[in-house]
Amino acid sequence: MTKTIRVAHLYGDLMNTYGDIGNILSLRYYAKQIGVEVTSNVVSLEEDFNADDYDFMVFGGGQDFEQTIVSKDIQTKKDEIKRFIEQGKPVIAICGGFQLLGNYYVAANGKKLPGIGALDHYTDAMKDNRFIGNIEIQNEQTKEKYHGFENHAGVTYLGPSERALGKVIKGHGNNGKDGTEGAIYKNTVCTYFHGPILARNGNLAKRMMFHALEKKYPETDFTSEKPKVKVDSF
Ligand code: GLN
Numbered sequence: 001m002t003k004t005i006r007v008a009h010l011y012g013d014l015m016n017t018y019g020d021i022g023n024i025l026s027l028r029y030y031a032k033q034i035g036v037e038v039t040s041n042v043v044s045l046e047e048d049f050n051a052d053d054y055d056f057m058v059f060g061g062g063q064d065f066e067q068t069i070v071s072k073d074i075q076t077k078k079d080e081i082k083r084f085i086e087q088g089k090p091v092i093a094i095c096g097g098f099q100l101l102g103n104y105y106v107a108a109n110g111k112k113l114p115g116i117g118a119l120d121h122y123t124d125a126m127k128d129n130r131f132i133g134n135i136e137i138q139n140e141q142t143k144e145k146y147h148g149f150e151n152h153a154g155v156t157y158l159g160p161s162e163r164a165l166g167k168v169i170k171g172h173g174n175n176g177k178d179g180t181e182g183a184i185y186k187n188t189v190c191t192y193f194h195g196p197i198l199a200r201n202g203n204l205a206k207r208m209m210f211h212a213l214e215k216k217y218p219e220t221d222f223t224s225e226k227p228k229v230k231v232d233s234f
Contacts (some may be wrong), residue, residue: 003220004037005212008054010081010097011062011070014044018093018149020060026198026205027056034225036213044222045069056212061095061152061194064107074100078116085118089215090208092198093192098183098190099123099154108153112230119185120159121174129153133172136194137181146201148193153183156192158183165191176226187211203234206230 010171026084028038040058043049062070074081081101085091091101099105102121105113110125132151139146146166155175158164164174165182173181173192182191191197198205206229210222 002035002037003213003217004039004215005031005209006054007038007040007056007058008049009040009042010049010057010059011044011066011074012058012060013044014066014159015062015096017062017063017095018060018196020058020149020194020196022196023058023060023092023094023198023205026196027209030202030206030209030229033229036209043077044216045073045127049080051080051087051089054084055089055216056208057081057084057089057091059070059091059093059097059101061097063096064109067096067105067107067113068111069098069119071100071105071115072097074116075114078118081116082118085186085188087215088186088211090211092208093188093190094194094197095150095152095192098192101190102156105154119188119190120161121156121182122159123154123156126153126155131172131176131192135170135173135181136169137171137173138169139166140164141186142203144201144203146193146197146204148191148195148197150192150202151194152192153174156183161185165189187215
């Protein structure tokens with residue numbers, strides 16, 4: 001039987017800055033090489049999210065207007081999103097999505113939008129400034145370098161239970177001060193990278209794909225599949 005990764009594209013109709021949807025296309029591209037099917041479903045306003053229905057989550061970025069709407073609605077999905085994350089299923093959350101998985105986001109107009117506190121960070125607003133441009137980071141564990149494009153006014157500070165996705169080599173990252181970019185908690189990866197991140201950083205895409213597969217099919221040994229998608233290092 002064909003193996004499948006079911007993607008929940010959280011608020012895909014509202015939170016999709018700079019083609020964050022490309023993360024799903026990348027996942028599908030790599031999955032196809034090993035005969036795995038990727039299905040995706042937008043889960044948006046006033047719709048139920050059931051953690052058991054999905055194996056992977058993509059939560060893209062958005063403008064403050066969309067984030068204000070999503071900040072309210074996401075409270076109704078909070079428990080199931082937390083359950084999904086705590087189970088160790090992979091999540092890629094970008095920019096506005098990253099901010100709303102944390103405790104709160106202060107928008108450019110000074111309004112504090114509640115997040116869901118699934119991860120321990122918080123995001124304040126910069127005054128009359130945005131971090132815009134190409135960014136490069138290095139992950140401490142794998143030593144891989146990741147490339148992307150950042151555009152945000154929010155400055156994020158990580159909590160004690162999460163670690164950075166990478167150390168900033170070029171660009172600004174979470175807050176322009178502490179040299180961190182993004183966050184990792186269990187198999188949840190948060191980042192300010194548009195681009196989209198999984199299209200520009202194949203190794204990260206492949207690693208997250210195998211996390212999803214190993215979680216869903218614990219009886220299957222995927223070792224022989226890994227060379228087929230040429231993961232450079234694990
Ligand atoms: N509105 C948020 C900020 O400016 C997120 C932006 C984005 O998702 N690109 O920080």
